[in-house]
Amino acid sequence: MPPTAPPPATATGRRRPVPAARRDPAPRGAGRRPPVRERARTALRHAGPALLGYLAVRLFGVLVLAKWAHVRHHGLWPVLATSWDSNWYLGIANHGYVLPPDPDEPSNLAFFPLYPALVKAVAAVTPGSRAGVGLLLAVGCSLIAACGVFAVGDRLHGRRTGTVLTVLWGALPVGAVQWMGYTESLFTALTAWALYCVLTRRWVVAGSLAALAGLTRPTGVALAAAVSLAALVALVRVRKPAWRPVLGALLAPLGWCAYVAWVGLRVGRWDGYFAVQKRWDNQWDGGVGTLRDMRGILVYATRPPLFLVLVTLVLIASGALYLLCLADRQPLVLLVFTGALLLVVLGSGGVYFPRARFLVPGFPLLLPLALALARARRTTALLVLGAATLSSAWLGSYMLLVWPGPP
Numbered sequence: 001m002p003p004t005a006p007p008p009a010t011a012t013g014r015r016r017p018v019p020a021a022r023r024d025p026a027p028r029g030a031g032r033r034p035p036v037r038e039r040a041r042t043a044l045r046h047a048g049p050a051l052l053g054y055l056a057v058r059l060f061g062v063l064v065l066a067k068w069a070h071v072r073h074h075g076l077w078p079v080l081a082t083s084w085d086s087n088w089y090l091g092i093a094n095h096g097y098v099l100p101p102d103p104d105e106p107s108n109l110a111f112f113p114l115y116p117a118l119v120k121a122v123a124a125v126t127p128g129s130r131a132g133v134g135l136l137l138a139v140g141c142s143l144i145a146a147c148g149v150f151a152v153g154d155r156l157h158g159r160r161t162g163t164v165l166t167v168l169w170g171a172l173p174v175g176a177v178q179w180m181g182y183t184e185s186l187f188t189a190l191t192a193w194a195l196y197c198v199l200t201r202r203w204v205v206a207g208s209l210a211a212l213a214g215l216t217r218p219t220g221v222a223l224a225a226a227v228s229l230a231a232l233v234a235l236v237r238v239r240k241p242a243w244r245p246v247l248g249a250l251l252a253p254l255g256w257c258a259y260v261a262w263v264g265l266r267v268g269r270w271d272g273y274f275a276v277q278k279r280w281d282n283q284w285d286g287g288v289g290t291l292r293d294m295r296g297i298l299v300y301a302t303r304p305p306l307f308l309v310l311v312t313l314v315l316i317a318s319g320a321l322y323l324l325c326l327a328d329r330q331p332l333v334l335l336v337f338t339g340a341l342l343l344v345v346l347g348s349g350g351v352y353f354p355r356a357r358f359l360v361p362g363f364p365l366l367l368p369l370a371l372a373l374a375r376a377r378r379t380t381a382l383l384v385l386g387a388a389t390l391s392s393a394w395l396g397s398y399m400l401l402v403w404p405g406p407p
Contacts, residue, residue: 046154046159047147047150047151047154047162049159049163050146050147050149050150050162050163050165050166050167051143051146051147051150051166053163053166053167053170053385054142054143054146054166054167054169054170055143056389057167057170057171057175057389057392058142058170058175058178058179060389060393061175061176061179061389061392061393061396061397062076062179063393064393064394064396064397065079065176065393065396065397065400065401068397068401069397069401072401074401079180079400079401080135080179080180080181081131081132081134081135081180081181082131082181083180083181083400083406084406084407085111085181085182085406086131086134086180086181086182088108088111089111089115089116089119089134089181089182089183090116090119090130090131090134090181091108092108092111092113092116093116093117093119093120093123093130093134094120094130097109097113097266099266099267104279105279106279106280107276107279109263109266109267109272109273109276110273110276110277110279110280110282112183112214112215112216112217112218112220112259113215113259114183114186114212114215114216114255115134115137115183115186115216118137118186119133119134119137122137131181134181135179135180135181137186138178138179138180138181138182138184138185138186139179139185141185141186141188141189142178142179142185142188142189144189144193145169145178145185145186145188145189145191145192146166146169146170147192148188148189148191148192148193148195148196149162149165149166149169149188149192149363150162150163150165150166151192151193151196152165152192152195152196152199152334152363152364153165153166153367153370155196155199155200156199156330156331156367157367157370157371157374158374160374161367161370161371161374162370163374164370164373164374164381164385165363165366165367165370167385167388167389168366168369168370168373168385168388169188169363169366170392171385171388171389171391171392172360172392173310173314173356173391173392173395173396174310174314174356174357174360174395174396174399174407175360175392175396176392176396176397176399176400176407177357177360177407178360180407182357182407183216183217184357184360184361186216187213187216187217187219187220187361188360188361188363190209190210190212190213190216190223191209191213191223191337191361192363193209194206194209194210194213194223194227195223195226195333195334195337195364197209198226198227198230198231198331198333199331199333201234203231203234203244203245203247203248203249204244204247204248204251205248206227206231206248206252207227207228207231207247207248207249207250207251207252208251210223210224210226210227210228210251210252210253210255211224211251211252211253211254211255211256212255213255214252214253214254214255214256214257214258214259215255215256215258215259216255217361218256218277218344219341219344219345219358219361220255220256221253221256221340221344222336222337222338222340222341222343222344223252223337224252224253224255224256225252225253225336225337225340226333226334226336226337226340227248227249227252227333228248228249228250228252228253229249229332229333229336230331230332230333230336231245231246231248231249231252232245232249233332235249259273260273263276277350280350280351281350281351282348282349282350282351283348283349283350284344284347284348284349285347285348285349286347286349287346287347287349288349289348289349289350289352290315290346290347290348290349290352290355293312293352294312294315294316297309297312298312305403306398306403307353307398307399307402307403307405308352308353310356310395310399311352311353311355311356314355314356314359315345315346315355315356315359318342318359318362318365319342319346321365321366321368321369322338322339322342322365324368325338325364325365325367325368328367328368328371330364330367334364334367337362337364338362338364338365341358341359341361341362342359342362344358345358345359353403353405353406353407354406354407357407373385
């Protein structure tokens with residue numbers, strides 16, 4: 001019997017399921033799942049090119065950063081493991097949350113607890129400093145995140161698109177933070193696999209991962225909203241009782257809500273977390289402050305700092321990419337997540353310079369670019385990805401060694 005032809009692809013690149021009547025009867029014993037080790041080995045081989053591409057991009061960025069740091073007589077280790085927000089997370093891991101004596105002084109309550117809790121837990125059973133553990137956790141989570149990014153792209157548009165998407169995520173202009181003692185890698189890992197679980201209808205796992213993401217960053221509320229809404233929409237569409245979507249929808253916001261409620265109790269007011277954020281000059285104003293800062297940088301500043309220009313261009317490009325995602329009719333969970341993420345980041349009226357970093361977990365915004373490059377000639381795709389890698393390495397080094405503020 002000739003082999004069955006693969007199902008035809010739709011216009012968006014997704015494979016149409018083969019009707020049951022056309023499927024070949026399964027051989028005896030085919031219903032048994034392969035052992036976990038075999039499945040893991042197969043999945044790793046499938047994602048291998050994406051992981052190798054991601055590692056190549058990030059290792060090149062670290063090499064450029066190391067050379068630049070040597071020229072400027074800086075140490076590579078302090079830049080990656082113990083600078084800016086890394087020190088705040090290490091302080092929480094070492095001493096817990098502390099209320100400052102001056103109520104107007106910024107508090108470490110603004111930082112969510114999962115990453116420092118993991119640093120403390122892993123450091124308790126491994127040798128080395130907590131700073132080293134934090135950096136290794138970030139690198140390890142970045143690899144898990146890269147696998148999740150690939151899984152989403154592969155699920156929607158095939159292996160080649162998933163590979164390009166993963167490399168593009170690693171080559172973001174501020175991609176250097178993925179290998180720093182920051183929470184972006186952990187949050188992206190939880191986000192990517194939560195989105196993949198929604199796409200594959202694993203509602204309880206998706207809700208659990210979203211709850212953990214809500215304990216990692218303030219923008220976890222965007223993922224919680226996406227998972228909960230997608231679960232409820234799926235429940236309405238099936239038109240029959242199903243407990244898994246309901247449980248997933250209920251689990252998703254628990255992490256974020258629990259920490260915000262705990263901060264309120266700790267501070268002694270119902271809006272305690274938002275009061276803490278206000279001390280860091282972070283508050284939501286609907287985007288008025290963002291537009292004002294953009295206008296000041298692009299119109300009125302005679303010599304605007306390069307890093308602020310980069311942040312502004314990233315924000316503008318992210319908005320344009322979201323419109324392309326809408327036109328491409330991405331799955332609801334992706335559109336809700338990236339839309340809510342943009343709403344939170346662009347609608348905040350506080351500190352401007354970390355906005356590009358806040359968008360690092362929004363990898364679905366890169367899907368239109370990844371799909372276009374996957375369909376382009378191999379030479380064109382390699383040239384674009386190579387240029388992105390070079391620019392990411394240079395801009396990442398500039399961000400960490402020349403820009404005087406946090407990334």
